[in-house]
Amino acid sequence: MLVNVTDVFTSEGKVLTQEFAWETAEITHDGSSYPVKSSSKLLLKLTNTAQGEALVEAKLQFVAGIPCDRCLEEVEVPFDLSIVQKLVAPDRADQDALEEQEAFMEGYSLNIDSLIDNEITTSWPMKVLCRPDCKGLCPVCGKDLNTGACGCDTFVPDPRMAAIMDVFNANKEV
CATH class of the missing domain: 2.40.160 (Porin)
Incomplete structure (x- = not known):
């Protein structure tokens, strides 16, 4: 206009x-x-x-x-x-x-x-949240965690410990 x-x-x-x-x-x-x-x-x-x-x-x-x-x-x-x-x-x-x-x-x-x-x-706002304690989406299945837990295993190993885990896995008996 x-x-x-x-x-x-x-x-x-x-x-x-x-x-x-x-x-x-x-x-x-x-x-x-x-x-x-x-x-x-x-x-x-x-x-x-x-x-x-x-x-x-x-x-x-x-x-x-x-x-x-x-x-x-x-x-x-x-x-x-x-x-x-x-x-x-x-x-x-x-x-x-x-x-x-x-x-x-x-x-x-x-x-x-x-x-x-x-x-x-x-x-424009830097971040838009539906509420301050929004839990977001499950990184595995994508379920909205605000509606309840999904039961997925969300354990992510610390990448700094990867070398030590390799030592333990190499010495593990089969």
């Missing part, structure tokens, strides 16, 4: 406030897609701060369904995005400002979807 910001850049003191329906069925992060369960409207405020400069303020709340990192059960993770970004008109911007804005500015138009995607990337 593109919003023309030419009027805000050229009119001193101008404030433009808009509300958009953010109707995205899924978001993509690191090559995986996650469903959006619910979302609020996107509130966008553009304020002229100087000739050729503007301040973008955007607010959006949504809930995404992300699998638990241990047991893969879907967890509803709330996101509360609050974006504040300074914009400079392309004809007045130096090279550094143009490079910083190239992800979400297309000429004199603000690409709101790109601005939101950048903010989602920076606010």
Whole structure:
């Protein structure tokens, strides 16, 4: 979704406030897609701060369904995005400002979807757990250990003891 910001850049003191329906069925992060369960409207405020400069303020709340990192059960993770970004008109911007804005500015138009995607990337949780004491999946059979034990032998010998085990196994009588 593109919003023309030419009027805000050229009119001193101008404030433009808009509300958009953010109707995205899924978001993509690191090559995986996650469903959006619910979302609020996107509130966008553009304020002229100087000739050729503007301040973008955007607010959006949504809930995404992300699998638990241990047991893969879907967890509803709330996101509360609050974006504040300074914009400079392309004809007045130096090279550094143009490079910083190239992800979400297309000429004199603000690409709101790109601005939101950048903010989602920076606010993505490091680890998603269905609950703090999630037991995860059995490494042998794949059963969800939160629902009960599976009975698999999960003993893993210490690899540092492999040389000693070889000595014991070599001297074992048949």
